[in-house]
Amino acid sequence: xxxxxxxxxxxxxxxxxxxxxxxxxxxxxxxxxxxxxxxxxxxxxxxxxxxxxxxxxxxxxxxxxxxxxxxxxxxxxxxxxxxxxxxxxxxxxxxxxxxxxxxxxxxxxxxxxxxxxxxxxxxxxxxxxxxxxxxxxxxxxxxxxxxxxx
Amino acid sequence: xxxxxxxxxxxxxxxxxxxxxxxxxxxxxxxxxxxxxxxxxxxxxxxxxxxxxxxxxxxxxxxxxxxxxxxxxxxxxxxxxxxxxxxxxxxxxxxxxxxxxxxxxxxxxxxxxxxxxxxxxxxxxxxxxxxxxxxxxxxxxxxxxxxxxxxxxxxxxxxxxxxxxxxxxxxxxxxxxxxxxxxxxxxxxxxxxxxxxxxxxxxxxxxxxxxxxxxxxxxxxxxxxxxxxxxxxxxxxxxxxxxxxxxxxxxxxxxxxxxxxxxxxxxxxxxxxxxxxxxxxxxxxxxxxxxxxxxxxxxxxxxxxxxxxxxxxxxxxxxxxxxxxxxxxxxxxxxxxxxxxxxxxxxxxxxxxxxxxxxxxxxxxxxxxxxxxxxxxxxxxxxxxxxxxxxxxxxxxxxxxxxxxxxxxxxxxxxxxxxxxxxxxxxxxxxxxxxxxxxxxxxxxxxxxxxxxxxxxxxxxxxxxxxxxxxxxxxxxxxxxxxxxxxxxxxxxxxxxxxxxxxxxxxxxxxxxxxxxxxxxxxxxxxxxxxxxxxxxxxxxxxxxxxxxxxxxxxxxxxxxxxxxxxxxxxxxxxxxxxxxxxxxxxxxxxxxxxxxxxxxxxxxxxxxxxxxxxxxxxxxxxxxxxxxxxxxxxxxxxxxx
Numbered sequence: 001x002x003x004x005x006x007x008x009x010x011x012x013x014x015x016x017x018x019x020x021x022x023x024x025x026x027x028x029x030x031x032x033x034x035x036x037x038x039x040x041x042x043x044x045x046x047x048x049x050x051x052x053x054x055x056x057x058x059x060x061x062x063x064x065x066x067x068x069x070x071x072x073x074x075x076x077x078x079x080x081x082x083x084x085x086x087x088x089x090x091x092x093x094x095x096x097x098x099x100x101x102x103x104x105x106x107x108x109x110x111x112x113x114x115x116x117x118x119x120x121x122x123x124x125x126x127x128x129x130x131x132x133x134x135x136x137x138x139x140x141x142x143x144x145x146x147x148x149x150x
Numbered sequence: 151x152x153x154x155x156x157x158x159x160x161x162x163x164x165x166x167x168x169x170x171x172x173x174x175x176x177x178x179x180x181x182x183x184x185x186x187x188x189x190x191x192x193x194x195x196x197x198x199x200x201x202x203x204x205x206x207x208x209x210x211x212x213x214x215x216x217x218x219x220x221x222x223x224x225x226x227x228x229x230x231x232x233x234x235x236x237x238x239x240x241x242x243x244x245x246x247x248x249x250x251x252x253x254x255x256x257x258x259x260x261x262x263x264x265x266x267x268x269x270x271x272x273x274x275x276x277x278x279x280x281x282x283x284x285x286x287x288x289x290x291x292x293x294x295x296x297x298x299x300x301x302x303x304x305x306x307x308x309x310x311x312x313x314x315x316x317x318x319x320x321x322x323x324x325x326x327x328x329x330x331x332x333x334x335x336x337x338x339x340x341x342x343x344x345x346x347x348x349x350x351x352x353x354x355x356x357x358x359x360x361x362x363x364x365x366x367x368x369x370x371x372x373x374x375x376x377x378x379x380x381x382x383x384x385x386x387x388x389x390x391x392x393x394x395x396x397x398x399x400x401x402x403x404x405x406x407x408x409x410x411x412x413x414x415x416x417x418x419x420x421x422x423x424x425x426x427x428x429x430x431x432x433x434x435x436x437x438x439x440x441x442x443x444x445x446x447x448x449x450x451x452x453x454x455x456x457x458x459x460x461x462x463x464x465x466x467x468x469x470x471x472x473x474x475x476x477x478x479x480x481x482x483x484x485x486x487x488x489x490x491x492x493x494x495x496x497x498x499x500x501x502x503x504x505x506x507x508x509x510x511x512x513x514x515x516x517x518x519x520x521x522x523x524x525x526x527x528x529x530x531x532x533x534x535x536x537x538x539x540x541x542x543x544x545x546x547x548x549x550x551x552x553x554x555x556x557x558x559x560x561x562x563x564x565x566x567x568x569x570x571x572x573x574x575x576x577x578x579x580x581x582x583x584x585x586x587x588x589x590x591x592x593x594x595x596x597x598x599x600x601x602x603x604x605x606x607x608x609x610x611x612x613x614x615x616x617x618x619x620x621x622x623x624x625x626x627x628x629x630x631x632x633x634x635x636x637x638x639x640x641x642x643x644x645x646x647x648x649x650x651x652x653x654x655x656x657x658x659x660x661x662x663x664x665x666x667x668x669x670x671x672x673x674x675x676x677x678x679x680x681x682x683x684x685x686x687x688x689x690x691x692x693x694x695x696x697x698x699x700x701x702x703x704x705x706x707x708x709x710x711x712x713x714x715x716x717x718x719x720x721x722x723x724x725x726x727x728x729x730x731x732x733x734x735x736x737x738x739x740x741x742x743x744x745x746x747x748x749x750x751x752x753x754x755x756x757x758x759x760x761x762x763x764x765x766x767x768x769x770x771x772x773x774x775x776x777x778x779x780x781x782x783x784x785x786x787x788x789x790x791x792x
Contacts, residue, residue: 010494014503018510025514025543029521032539036532054534066743069660069751089660089740089751092384092721103536132532 034103038133043080047106055082055112056101057133064096075100075112077137086114099131153218156206157297160247163199163254164287166192170257170280174273178345186273193261193276196283197254204251207296208238217303220244220296226309226717228688236320237310242444242460243296245323249440250286252324252331253279260335260360267356274342275335282334285467293460309688309717318378326371326398330436332364333401336408337433340426341475344482349422354415357429359778361412365405366774372398373767384723384738386658386755388763391540396519397439403512404432407505414498418563421502423483428505430475435512437468442519493565500558504551511547515540552606552646555639556613560620574616581612595655603650610643631780638773641766648762657756660740664749671756673701674735676708678752689715691724694739694750698728710739710752725753731765733758 036054037047047053055075063074071086073096084102094100094117104114170192177185207220211234216222224244225237238244257279264272290296339357343349375395380388389395408428414421441464492498518535526532560566560574585608589596614636621628657671663678670676680695691711698706708726715722725738733756740751 010499014506018506021507021510021547024546025510025517028539028542029517029535032536032542034534034536036534054532069662089385089753092723103534 036101036132038136039075039077039080039082040133040137042082042106042112049106052103052105052115054101054103055084055133056099057082057137059094059096059098059100061096075102077133079137082112083110084112084114086117088117090117152206153210153215153297153299156203157295159199159206160203160287160295160297161291163196163203163250164284164291166196166199167280167283167287170196171277171284172280173277174280175277175345178270178273178277183269186269189273189276189280190261192280193254193257196280197258200247200251200254204238204247207244207247208235211235211238214307215303216305216307217299217301218296219298219300222300222304222307224307224310226307226688228716229307229310229315230687232317232320233310233315236314239323239327240310240314240319241296243290243294245327246286246290246294246444247296248324249327249331250283250290252327253283253286253334256331256335257283260338264356271342271346271353271356274345275338278338278341279334282338282471285470289460289463289467293463306717309715312689312713312715312720312722313382315688316378316382318374318382322371322374322378325367325374329364329366329368329371329398329405330401330439332360332367333405333429333432333436336361336364336405336429337475340429341478344426344475344478347482347485349426349482349485351415351419351422354412354422354425355783358409358412358416359783361405361409361429362774362778365402365409366771366778368398368402368405369767369771369774372402373764373771377764380760381725381727384725385753386725386736386738386757388652388760391518391537393519394443396515396540397442400512400515400519401432401435401439403508403515404428404435407508408432410501411505414501418498420492420498423479424502424505426479426483428509430472430479431509431512434468434472434475435516437464437471441465441468442523491564495561495566495568495571497558497561497563497566500554500561504554504558507547507551507554511544511551514543514547518543549602549606552610552642555610555642559613559617559635559639574620575613577616578609578613582606582609584608597654600650600654603646603654607643607646607650610639610646614639614643629780629782631777631782634773634775634777634780636773637776638770641769641771641773643766644762644769645766648759648766651759652757652763655758656760659754661752661754662743662749663752664747667749669752669754671754674705674756675699675702676735676737676754678750681750684711686713688717689713689722692739694737694752696726696737696752698735706735708735708737710737712739712741729761731761734760 034052034054035048036056039055039057041047042055047055057075057077060074060076060081063072065072069087069089071088071090073084073086075082075084084104085107086102086104101118102112102114103116103118104112107113170189173185174187174189174192177183177188207218209215210218210221211225212231214221214225214227214234216225220241220243221237224241225234229237239248257276260272260275260279264275336357339353339360343353346353372395375398376388379390380386408425411421411425411428415425441461444460444464492502518539522533522535556578557571557575561571582605586601586605589601589604590598593600618636621632659669659671661669663669665678665681668675668677675698677697677699678694679697682693682695684691684693691713693709693711696708696710697704698708706728708728710726711724713722713724714720723738723740725736727737728735736753736755736757738753740753743749743751
């Protein structure tokens with residue numbers, strides 16, 4: 001094989017490999033995007049059925065029910081509510097009246113079956129998605145009362 | 151008063167940095183030796199000023215000076231002394247001050263250990279570092295001064311985030327920062343080569359040890375972060391594909407590619423432009439990491455800033471650095487001569503393939519990390535990219551990289567004969583097949599993924615044994631860097647074993663336990679025998695006593711805790727781990743479950759070989775250390791300079 005041919009082969013191989021890798025990356029990317037929805041959007045049926053998504057807002061006061069591992073609570077943006085069921089240990093900073101973001105799917109009973117309740121690192125921290133949900137629902141007043149005093 | 155002096159020293163340092171950037175560089179252009187010679191003293195003065203400034207802030211933390219806003223926000227009088235010292239880098243402003251402290255430290259090291267280099271080169275390198283320092287110092291002074299006062303001073307500080315009150319935190323950020331900042335030296339060498347217009351191999355030789363040292367720090371920093379997450383976050387994960395972790399992984403991947411490309415540039419004169427590009431890329435990714443972590447666009451334990459000005463500042467700085475570097479590159483790189491011809495099967499071609507794969511992997515991680523941020527910034531919605539994406543793309547890209555480590559090491563420079571290469575790879579191939587077969591045949595839970603992981607590890611280990619044996623048969627003293635390389639590669643194999651086995655065989659049980667209840671995993675059983683309140687220096691804790699037995703024989707007593715810190719009322723899970731070389735037993739205490747009989751939710755994990763992840767990182771770092779201590783670098787620096 002001449003050097004020129006060899007170089008041509010090398011470049012072709014490299015380009016083919018890069019294109020394959022790129023396509024494969026984009027494909028995986030496409031199927032793993034998880035979108036965020038507010039309780040109002042979920043209520044209005046905008047959330048996908050049968051596909052995982054995130055929902056966030058406040059944990060409604062008095063809505064937390066525990067039966068051993070099984071947990072139920074309600075996420076609200078003060079306009080609409082989404083009932084959530086979850087199995088497992090809740091993160092340290094999970095509390096009624098605090099912000100939360102959960103990831104999961106809607107089940108048959110139109111409950112949100114969470115696979116993940118996102119752990120937060122700081123008690124004063126408000127998940128931006130949850131804040132976004134509240135802002136969107138126009139519950140500006142309610143937000144004020146929940147904002148931590150700095 | 152002393153606090154203001156510290157602030158003033160920092161302002162002075164910014165001016166010194168400006169001088170350090172402008173004059174030596176101008177000197178290299180107009181040929182003034184005196185101006186060039188200013189680089190070293192300027193670097194020393196800058197370091198002293200910043201070190202003083204940093205000392206002032208540390209002193210304020212140790213002496214509980216809560217009239218300093220930063221100290222009031224991040225420390226507390228009850229905080230143990232080591233965490234007071236660590237609180238200096240526990241927040242946004244202080245951590246940036248540490249960034250510039252390290253930058254000036256690296257610059258000082260360049261100034262001190264570059265006696266064998268030509269003056270013009272040293273002047274350029276130190277000047278480039280000076281400009282980087284100007285950028286960061288003005289960022290601190292304009293948007294994030296840690297010396298702001300808070301009057302009247304509060305009686306006590308708000309305390310350091312309890313998650314950060316941990317020995318891991320005391321060393322993780324400094325290590326990582328040393329790595330981040332260290333890549334600025336590699337960057338400065340690359341830019342100097344572009345500026346000089348002499349794109350020969352000399353700059354690559356000089357920058358190799360610096361790059362490896364930065365890479366060592368980064369490796370340790372990432373491993374510490376992962377270790378900290380594992381035992382501190384309370385649910386036993388060691389890598390979350392969190393944007394912050396990705397921010398440190400990306401420059402590491404680029405740095406790894408850079409180390410190998412520099413070797414080719416140094417030894418064969420090839421890949422010159424590629425090495426420069428990788429050096430620019432690695433440092434840009436460090437800046438991007440700093441931006442992601444410190445700008446507040448991400449929300450995590452690492453994100454402190456919420457002031458949008460700060461994010462914009464780092465972003466502009468990043469755009470400037472990337473823009474100027476790439477323009478310079480486009481202008482000067484065409485002058486770079488290509489090295490000798492490369493055959494399809496040669497060490498160069500495999501190193502090239504690997505560095506391209508590492509760059510593609512970085513690109514894939516970058517996409518998943520910043521895409522949600524861009525979409526959010528453009529108000530197109532909120533979304534996230536989960537761990538499945540990263541696992542799906544990262545693993546298949548790393549498999550060929552690890553595979554190529556063996557033929558890449560065995561193959562000759564320039565051209566290798568396929569037949570000979572094949573013959574030498576017999577043993578590694580056999581080992582890989584045996585390892586995979588052993589998993590598939592003897593292990594009930596073994597999947598093809600587990601089999602592939604173990605096959606790769608066996609392939610690498612036997613591959614490096616073959617190389618060592620081949621080298622021992624040849625005459626001549628074996629260079630330290632040879633052992634360094636193989637030790638680092640062994641580290642990769644060890645990490646692969648760790649990941650494969652913990653992913654394949656871990657057992658996680660979330661259970662509820664009352665007093666004297668028992669849970670069994672494999673042949674271990676865990677009995678909850680006691681629960682009591684204990685008092686820490688700045689927290690109260692509920693501590694469980696868990697007796698662990700193996701085959702009915704007592705093995706260990708574990709004390710997982712649930713802590714409540716006074717200053718924040720924030721609960722914290724403190725896991726108890728019985729660590730071992732072949733498995734970790736991990737118990738963490740959840741919340742109390744109300745009922746007629748008091749019960750607690752408890753996580754009990756069995757994590758086989760998880761510690762190998764960190765052993766592997768240690769081996770990689772040791773390998774790097776051996777490589778840089780090779781005498782060749784000092785000698786070759788001399789010969790290249792003459």
